[in-house]
Amino acid sequence: MRATLQLLSKASRAPLTSKQGNKNYYKGTGSHPGLGSKRTGRHAVGKAPYIMMPERMRRFVVPEGLNETDLKPYVAANVRFDFKNDSGWPMANSKPTFASKRQGLFGPNGFDGHYYLQLGEHFKGIKSESAQTPQEMTSCAVAIVGVGLVGKQVVHQLTSPALSPLFKIISLTNSRHTLHLNPAAPSLDGQTLLSLLPPSSGPLPSSSAHPAASYVAANPTELVKKLAADARHSKQHTILIDCTSDLSVTELYPTTIASGLSVVTPNKKGFSSSADLFKQIVEAQSAPNAGLVYLEATVGAGLPIISTLRDLLKTGDEVTKIEGVFSGTMSYIFNEFSKPASGGSAGPKFSEIVKIAKENGYTEPHPADDLSGSDVARKLTILSRLLSINPSSLAALPDLPEGYASLSTETLIPSALANIASGEEFVQKLPEHDAEFDKLRSEAEAEGKVLRYVGVIDRASGVVKCGLEKYPAAHPFASALSGSDNIVAFHTKRYSQRPLIVQGAGAGADVTAMGVVADAIKVAERQGVRVHL
Incomplete structure (x- = not known):
């Protein structure tokens, strides 16, 4: 810092710092044209x-190689560098400058252009070691267990034009065989993939007509081990779809x-069986680098029931009641x-409706599996447990140690038909009990x-139940x-006047698969895959 020519005679009377000096002090380098010899x-x-x-011109010299460093050309004046031997930072090769010794800003070995370049190389090495980060992932590997209607x-x-760039199917498993596909091979269309997996009734192939395919006997435990090992090697996130x-x-x-x-x-059993499982x-999700869990299709097939519940809870709403069909x-x-009878005749018979539902594929092979209410009980168990793991000031819900079996569930199976093993025999004998259902409808x-x-x-009463109700x-x-x-109706503090209602098709292979694939997309997005849909 030096005084201007106009006030040179008074320079000794004023502080020579930029903080204390007045505006008449020149704070440059002395190369201004009006400052004498410079x-x-x-x-x-x-x-x-x-x-x-x-x-006499000013020159700004950039250290050689500085244009290749990843560091930004900025160092804050108030940053203090304390480079100890155990800090993990590279030690500078150059000697400390007078300023670094006096102010202690840059550690014992200084911070000049050479050290700046050293830091650039240091952090470039760190970046190259972790180049395959979730943010840079372009697709997820997928292994599917269970290749029935939904699978x-x-x-x-997943192999549609919109999603095939985001997902790479590397394995298909049915009840007897597992098909492994070479991840490095080009992606195949869905029909070709399915044709490569032999039916569960057939023998294990000894060889494959496709160069990317290989076969082993189905063993889910070994499959998980292989998928985990392959994922660690490839650095690609893998999704197991059950x-x-x-x-x-x-x-x-x-x-x-x-x-x-x-x-x-979409498999309900893991979330609706024993409380221990x-x-x-839940605890496995707390492990370091643990995977994610999505189960939307367990309750509503393709309907956003679980995601709606999660959104309500995570945004701080208080869910007081959930009810639904x-x-x-x-x-x-x-x-x-419940359709009204025409021409004064009696309404349709319960047994006839069940028979038609079975013929149209709406029921399980044994209709008693649906009429028992166990499917609804499993779904309530899942929702109840998701509610319970979130803090609430309302009454605690039942623990359900045995899962859905602990619920109060009303069965619609006549007691006389409870032990019939055959679905066909059950349908044949159900008309004998139509009068019982006619009475309920009349009431x-x-x-x-x-x-x-x-x-x-x-939640107000702490009750979880399923059964026949009148509306x-x-x-x-x-x-x-x-x-x-x-x-499904969600009664909450925010939706206290009118419940939030989710309605739509809750069954069918295509809509259930949609719910599964939508969850897979959420996993991919959370792993850093860019999904442009």
């Missing part, structure tokens, strides 16, 4: 132009998640059963109501339903 040129004699003198639809949807209804597969979820694989599934699944089969049966009609099989989670004709459960639709 002017940048000279005037020529006569009318010649001003002559610039290179030796096949999942394959077709489209089975097998409890033994869900028992592998804790190990699968803890090993870094994500789980996406559910607890293990959770079974597409029960919805169809009682929508048809509801006398009150101006209709019958619906519903599930209820009431007035104006109620959404009575007036808004048709076919095999599901409908």
Whole structure:
């Protein structure tokens, strides 16, 4: 810092710092043209132009290689560097400058241009070691266990033009065989993939006609081990999609998640069986580098029921009650059963509706599996447990140690038919009990109501139950339903006047697969895959 020529005579009387000096002090480098001998040129004699003198010009020298460093050309004045031997930072090769010794800003070895370049190389090395980060991932690997109606639809949807760049199917497993596909091979269309997996009734192929395919006997435990090892090697996130209804597969979820694989599934059994298994699944998500879990399709097929519940809870809403028609089969049966009779005749018979539902594929092979109410009980168990793991000031819900079996569930199976093993025999004998269901319908009609099989989670009373209920004709459960639709109402503090209602098709392979694939997309997005849809 030096005084201007105009105030040079007073320079000794004023502080010589930029903080304390007044505006008449020049804070440059001394190369200003008006500051005597350090002017940048000279005037020529006569009318010649001003002559610039290179030796007097300011020069800014950039250290060699600085343009290749990843560091930004900025160092804050108040940053203190304390480079100890155990700090992990590279030690500078250059000697400390006078300023660094005096102020202690840059550590014992200084901070000049050479050290700046050293830092650039240091951090460039760190970046190269972790180049395959989730933010840079372009796709996820997918292994599908269970290639039935839903599993096949999942394959077709994942291999569609919109999603094939985001997902690479590397394995398909049915009840007897596992097909492994070379991840480095080009992606195949859905039909070709499915044709490579032999039917479970056939023998294990000894060789493959496709160079990218190989076969082993189905073993979910070994499959999880292989997927985890391959994922660690490839640095590509892997999603296990379980489209089975097998409890033994869900028992592998804790190990699968803890090993870094994500789980996406419509299989209800892992989340609605024993409390111990559910607890293990939840705790596995706390492991370092644990995978994710998405189970939207377990409750509403393609309907956003679980995601709606999660959004309500995570945004701080208080869910006071959940009620709804959770079974597409029960919805169809009682929508048809409640239709008014024509011409004064009696309404349709319960047994006839069940028979038609079975023929149309709306029921399980044994209709008693639907009429028992266990499917609704499993869905209520899942929702109840998701509610319970979130803090609430309301009454605690039942622990349900045995899962859905601990619920209060009303069965619609006549006691005389409870032990019939054959679905065909069950349908044949069901007409003997039509009078019992006719009576229930008549009682509801006398009150101006209709019958619906519903599930209820009431946090105010701490009750979780499912069974047959009566609803007035104006109620959404009575007036808004048709076919095999599901409908679920969320009563919350925010939605206290009118509940939040989710309604739509709650069954079918295509909509269930849609719910599964939508969850897979969420996993991919959370792993850093850019999804442009």
